[in-house]
Amino acid sequence: MSFDATPPAAGPAWHAEARVDKERRVEVSLGERSYDILIGEGLIDRAGEEIAARLSGARAVVVTDETVGGLYLTRLEIALAGAGIEAASLTLPAGETTKSFVRLEETVDAILGARLERGDAVIALGGGVIGDLAGFASAIVKRGTHFVQIPTSLLAQVDSSVGGKTGINTPRGKNLVGAFHQPVLVLSDIGVLDTLSPREFAAGYAETVKYGLIDRPDFFEFLEKSRGAIFAGGSERSEAIAVACQAKADVVASDERESGARALLNLGHTFGHALEKAVGYDPQRLVHGEGVAIGMALAHRFSVKLGLCSGQDAGRVAAHLRAAGLPTEISAIPGPAINRDTLMEAIAQDKKVSRGRLTFILTRGIGRAFVAPDVAGDEVATFLDEELAR
Amino acid sequence: MSFDATPPAAGPAWHAEARVDKERRVEVSLGERSYDILIGEGLIDRAGEEIAARLSGARAVVVTDETVGGLYLTRLEIALAGAGIEAASLTLPAGETTKSFVRLEETVDAILGARLERGDAVIALGGGVIGDLAGFASAIVKRGTHFVQIPTSLLAQVDSSVGGKTGINTPRGKNLVGAFHQPVLVLSDIGVLDTLSPREFAAGYAETVKYGLIDRPDFFEFLEKSRGAIFAGGSERSEAIAVACQAKADVVASDERESGARALLNLGHTFGHALEKAVGYDPQRLVHGEGVAIGMALAHRFSVKLGLCSGQDAGRVAAHLRAAGLPTEISAIPGPAINRDTLMEAIAQDKKVSRGRLTFILTRGIGRAFVAPDVAGDEVATFLDEELAR
Ligand SMILES: NC(=O)c1ccc[n+]([C@@H]2O[C@H](COP(=O)([O-])OP(=O)(O)OC[C@H]3O[C@@H](n4cnc5c(N)ncnc54)[C@H](O)[C@@H]3O)[C@@H](O)[C@H]2O)c1
């Protein structure tokens, strides 16, 4: 189905270019659990028909947050009703703290209260927080209901909505509890990104850049050339999202349950998570994608220090991230200085620690990342001392 | 490995016969998720070596309840330590109310607090309550750790420990939240059944009888002949448990995620769950296996009423259950009379309702159960009126 088949939704004039852009489709190949990711403008308004076409007769519960719900819930409800899909909804507070046991229980109760059965669908309308929480609830209610993702942040569109990882945080750490639960459909409406704050857009852009840095040097070059257009909302935006989704889908297809290749997706994340933890997950100071941006810059500089990567490549990466408005140094984080030992402790607790050894994603250059399963803690500590002194 | 290879644990003299009985092994065939169920005396004392042989280098968290923990936790800890398995433990209150969100969170926290990794194991030492709760926690911590079942009630040995269904209750109903998570090993130590109350033993016996009634008429005859020996603890006990496990394993292997054949395992359960709900899950009035016993008797009498089954078969089933000390009529439940409408409402809410129609397991005779997906609510109501007037 091409985009011109449906009337465009109202939107700012500078979106004219995107509107004539074709709709893109990425398939995540997982045998009988395969599913489509549709990327294009106005998809929220088509959600009802797309879902009904895949889950005939299903009812639904929409889970959203206050910010996104205020902007898009009514449009989604109209679209669902238009396709004859009976739907209840649950609106939760926006923000990372919503990924908790208490909110999980509340979500589960709302789904059970609506008497959803296994053949019905939980729909996540929101960023990664809502996607992770609602997906986890969908996984465990009656040991699995259908799940549909309508990711509304750039981060969710290029990353969290693809791959089936769902979960919540506990006081002991982020994403420590969850399930693998694949959606039956992902609808990435690129129009909704216009209401995302520039800071959140940039954060999602960091995850987009990540795919170039892992193993797609051409894509990194495309991003260097097209950054302006992507931020402005042109057809380059949906192209970038589609390539990113495809990149993640490829990795997921080859390693659904994260035993090997999928670890590369953690590029920048060991440092990033440690930084997020060090600031107490205070989004005023650091959002996830910013942590990843600093983490990717650190991973490249650490690789330079270990003699693996050229300083030129590390510099090019940092320059591109900075041009996108992203931080690339620990000192760029506002607020009290961050302590080396706090970071080391967080790294040791990270779930990518396997039987005591530190696993890092390092790189031999742009697009040449690899899993280093046996990094010595001392080298990391020394490197962090240098970085903190920068 | 045969039982005589290890010294027998101390136990009452009348267990001499069981002690010379061979250890039995049932394999649950699920491709790469296949696992062994070992059935025999003294298996708790061999748990360390059996686990270490399958999960080299793994650490463990044992989850148990106060009753079972008081009796067997030390023996298990000694066995684990003897095999070099480092283990922490969590002891929860005994009883169905432990299968809650709050206890799940507590269990998850204990597992995370022990810093278990995906390659480590959560060990359930207890009845179905502990197995379901600990198994669910094991499924969701880091999106899946290894899981070992050491079922200590007869019900858990013949039913809940086989098949990978895990979960908790919510105020909206029993087992409405959970995951499919297969164990890597099940150790059914038949010696521990000696400390089980006669009432709980009988309740587990009801689930054992169920397999005969579904599709194993020969097994039902064996049970009719061997009931006395099974209750006394002879080699017939481990044979009955092994046959029951095999029966469940066969169904699970053919339908891991409960889409079809597995529904037969719900024989007696739609009525049984409704009764449990009607008494507010008060174990003073009714435990699960007793509800199933009444439910199976009802399913047979309902089948007689529908012209499907002979009155003789229904009578034989009820007589056998009664001889085992189990209730077979709603009026046998102590306390205030149970209301027809309360039961009908519970049946309609049961998770086996598919898009409004009532699904029941009915039967054409002993060992000839089948799924009836389209039973009219009226007929059920009329039947219940007759039963309540008995
Ligand atoms: N499951 C995975 O594989 C995976 C991968 C990466 C990240 N994550 C998780 O994703 C989360 C981060 O995702 P996120 O950055 O989307 O966070 P988020 O869901 O909190 O969204 C960020 C903020 O943007 C707002 N927002 C979202 N869409 C909007 C829109 N269209 N218009 C206006 N405001 C909008 C939200 O209300 C929120 O305040 C983290 O919890 C992270 O752990 C999961």
Ligand SMILES: NC(=O)c1ccc[n+]([C@@H]2O[C@H](COP(=O)([O-])OP(=O)(O)OC[C@H]3O[C@@H](n4cnc5c(N)ncnc54)[C@H](O)[C@@H]3O)[C@@H](O)[C@H]2O)c1
């Ligand atoms: N997962 C499944 O497939 C499945 C199947 C059937 C039932 N179940 C669940 O199993 C639960 C019922 O199991 P249960 O009957 O074992 O309940 P339970 O775990 O509460 O055990 C019953 C009682 O017996 C005690 N006990 C257990 N073993 C003992 C021993 N060896 N010596 C002395 N006391 C002992 C327990 O402390 C408890 O008080 C229910 O929650 C039901 O939903 C699950």
Ligand SMILES: [Zn+2]
């Ligand atoms: Zn990320």
Ligand SMILES: [Zn+2]
């Ligand atoms: Zn049962």
